[in-house]
Amino acid sequence: MVTLKPSGSRWVDISMGDAHVCAISSTNPGFVGQMYCWGLGTDHQTSWPSRFDYASVDAGARHTCATTLTGGLVCWGSNSTGQARPPAGLGFVQVSAGAAHTCARRNTSDTVCWGSAT
Numbered sequence: 001m002v003t004l005k006p007s008g009s010r011w012v013d014i015s016m017g018d019a020h021v022c023a024i025s026s027t028n029p030g031f032v033g034q035m036y037c038w039g040l041g042t043d044h045q046t047s048w049p050s051r052f053d054y055a056s057v058d059a060g061a062r063h064t065c066a067t068t069l070t071g072g073l074v075c076w077g078s079n080s081t082g083q084a085r086p087p088a089g090l091g092f093v094q095v096s097a098g099a100a101h102t103c104a105r106r107n108t109s110d111t112v113c114w115g116s117a118t
Helices: none
Strands: 010-016 020-026 034-039 054-059 063-068 073-077 092-097 101-106 111-115
Touching: 020 054, 020 063, 034 054, 063 092, 063 101, 073 092
Parallel strands: 010 054, 054 092
Antiparallel strands: 010 020, 020 034, 054 063, 063 073, 092 101, 101 111
């Protein structure tokens, strides 16, 4: 069992990949989210970009994607089939990462997918 929680914060979202976990922690009611990832990081799946405030996270097998509070979409880790290369733009409200693909929903209800077999 791994316990990881910054003092004075609470988890607002958490997701597990094949051998890594990423979670968003918040210290205020506005859900300004700080990302934390741990576990096996051979494909850099535990090396998240720290310059964003995160809203939600979903871990694929060896990559992770997250929505930001500004509606952006950020992915990191394995990109062997293009699964960690999201489309440009804003307005993303939900993301789902699979083994070798990723799908995301925009605030217009449009869904876009990328990676293997999409």
